[in-house]
Amino acid sequence: MFHDLHLDIYQHIFDYLPQQDLLNLLLLRNHTFYRQIMKYIPKLLKIHDNQVLKYAARLNLIISIKFIIVSLNWNTGLHYACFGGHIMLVKLMIKKGANDWNIALREACRGGHKILAELMIEKGAINFNLGLDGACSGGHISIAEWMIEKGADNWDEAFESACGNGHWALVLLMIEKGASHVKCGFNQACKGGHKDIVNLMIKMGADNWNRGLFNACQGGHIDIIEMMIKRGANDWNNSLLDACKYGHKTVARLMIEKGATICTYCNKSLEEHYNLL
């Protein structure tokens, strides 16, 4: 029902509108809602030079925004509100019918909001592994330890999240606990651009340089790309594909210079690529 753009707009509204304003908006009747939200869009655009909002404004997606906010997807609202730490919104979403407690627990942990995580547990969240994953993703060590006390033991998933988001202490904690998916950790760290963690994964045995190169191209991290090339990565065509797919023009140019001969993503010649870059 929601495509990515809608979710993105949704997230921005939740993240940036003052909580009281958003509450008031949610409580408005439909006809006044439209008028009110129109007032916020230019303000949001001014404060946050955000492409998604610009696009929304240009395409007159205000109707979509209204649809999203007043839609029945209260669980999505609950997840975002838990991540953002908006307790009033969390309560409102619950009142409206949101009940996806486990994902909400993960989001509260990811945002580092212990009170909200406690509330989700009180409501019925039982998947502490999701909580651990969230804490490792957001870099909240005390919350991760708390989830472990509660019984979380899926070290590998949490380890990958910590690697991908560059949380060194949590990476070490997960290794100490027993995480062993070094290859996945390596890929995530390359994608996230976390050089120290990439080096640690190499010390622990990761050695698929092309895979590292693809992931670094996806994330657009030149320093990691150079690191992989130095070690022997040379699959330029697939790297160009990843660079184009994730919109990293400088990386795409570098892959063409290195020797990419075809881009299976854009369906354009290399000359056309250069013109676009």
Ligand SMILES: [Zn+2]
């Ligand atoms: Zn391309």
